[in-house]
Amino acid sequence: MHDFKYKNNRMFCEGVDIADIAKKVSTPFYLYSYSTLLGHYQKLVSAFRLKRPLICYSMKANSNLALCRALVKKGCGLDIVSGGELYKALLAGCPPKKIVYASVGKTEEEIRQAVAKEILFFNVESASELELINKVAKDIGKNASVSLRINPDVEPKTHAYITTGKLTNKFGLDLDTARQILRHKDKFSHLKFKGLHIHIGSQIIDAKPYAQALKKILAFIDKLKKDGIGIECLNIGGGLGIIYNEERPQTAKEFASQVLPALRKTSLKIILEPGRFIVGNAGILVTKVLYLKKTPLKNFVIVDAGMNDLIRPSLYGAYHEILPLNRKPETGNRKPEKVDVVGPICESGDFFAKDRQLPKVKEGDLLAIMSAGAYGFSMASNYNCRLKAAEVMVKGNSFYMARKRDSYLDLVRKDMIPEFLK
Numbered sequence: 001m002h003d004f005k006y007k008n009n010r011m012f013c014e015g016v017d018i019a020d021i022a023k024k025v026s027t028p029f030y031l032y033s034y035s036t037l038l039g040h041y042q043k044l045v046s047a048f049r050l051k052r053p054l055i056c057y058s059m060k061a062n063s064n065l066a067l068c069r070a071l072v073k074k075g076c077g078l079d080i081v082s083g084g085e086l087y088k089a090l091l092a093g094c095p096p097k098k099i100v101y102a103s104v105g106k107t108e109e110e111i112r113q114a115v116a117k118e119i120l121f122f123n124v125e126s127a128s129e130l131e132l133i134n135k136v137a138k139d140i141g142k143n144a145s146v147s148l149r150i151n152p153d154v155e156p157k158t159h160a161y162i163t164t165g166k167l168t169n170k171f172g173l174d175l176d177t178a179r180q181i182l183r184h185k186d187k188f189s190h191l192k193f194k195g196l197h198i199h200i201g202s203q204i205i206d207a208k209p210y211a212q213a214l215k216k217i218l219a220f221i222d223k224l225k226k227d228g229i230g231i232e233c234l235n236i237g238g239g240l241g242i243i244y245n246e247e248r249p250q251t252a253k254e255f256a257s258q259v260l261p262a263l264r265k266t267s268l269k270i271i272l273e274p275g276r277f278i279v280g281n282a283g284i285l286v287t288k289v290l291y292l293k294k295t296p297l298k299n300f301v302i303v304d305a306g307m308n309d310l311i312r313p314s315l316y317g318a319y320h321e322i323l324p325l326n327r328k329p330e331t332g333n334r335k336p337e338k339v340d341v342v343g344p345i346c347e348s349g350d351f352f353a354k355d356r357q358l359p360k361v362k363e364g365d366l367l368a369i370m371s372a373g374a375y376g377f378s379m380a381s382n383y384n385c386r387l388k389a390a391e392v393m394v395k396g397n398s399f400y401m402a403r404k405r406d407s408y409l410d411l412v413r414k415d416m417i418p419e420f421l422k
């Protein structure tokens, strides 16, 4: 499942002893395994080989340039949600014809940039957005290709914050509105209506909600056919769950076996846009134990990473496994202890684990917070004026910097003191 494994009780990433990286880079840092990253991408490619979809890695999961470039070099496209991601996607070397752009709130400027670059599709989320893309395309004398994002109103059984395909969510268009738009598509002189898009949520364990959504969308496509409207392309989104704890998510093969039969009967060109599935288990956050502190009620393990580095436990109550880099510290007994692993930030919500049984750790020990490749660094901030962590990539027996740690100068580079305060 991933290339973070113990050898002689020391955790290695591929062929590199992670503690050696910590000595050189200092902590906290994110660590990515190149082979795990590409391995997960390949799993999807081979599970879907009969349909040969375009896989557009969802950059929001982790937009580090080295990661994106590694995937792009293997033929992967990118799913973006902002002008910033478009900028990084192009820097990573992604051909514009492999970029799809979703977001309920694209600004005119962002639309202009993407139309100018002639990206593959805008995944359009409202009628007003469609009008604006048409206007911008007309202004700059180009045509823009669009897919309508459909909200299929299915329950993906995941955390409420990352459920996106129910009609109470802000995403996509309901079927009736989409049909009305498509019936009158000729009024959009500079738009090419190429496809439909669904994305029902994230960290989805079970393939059934996908099958349900797919059934709805294929029935809709049939209905459109009767209206004389042809659809070339179907983007079935991302959202595949990964193992954080004891969940048993669908594998790429199981997922494909649920959705491929229905898709194979069609001539639709398929797009997938997974983020977490590709990068989630390809990354860990390495942190050092600063202090151990006992209170009458708790044992706190205070580490040097905080919720500014990895906010998922604080924001979603998400579980991340925590493992010592060295399974046998020289001193201390190894009996598990119930602890809270917390960061240095001035909030009680700053924790990585609560009441977790961990092998006994001591001050100075290094810990790996597992499955942190997706929505880890990409959701990091400088809260408490903390420096964003370094990012490192291992390939084989070598490691490479993928992003420098922030410096104090980075914290103040953009601040300005008005003249009257000088």
Ligand code: LLP
Pocket: 058, 060, 061, 079, 102, 162, 164, 199, 201, 202, 203, 237, 238, 239, 240, 273, 274, 275, 276, 277, 312, 316, 374, 375
């Ligand atoms: N496509 C669209 C339109 C999306 O909104 C998303 C994720 C994806 C693809 C990729 O989903 P994935 O395959 O990674 O599940 N911060 C949250 C997850 C937010 C997901 C947002 N949309 C977390 O840490 O769990």
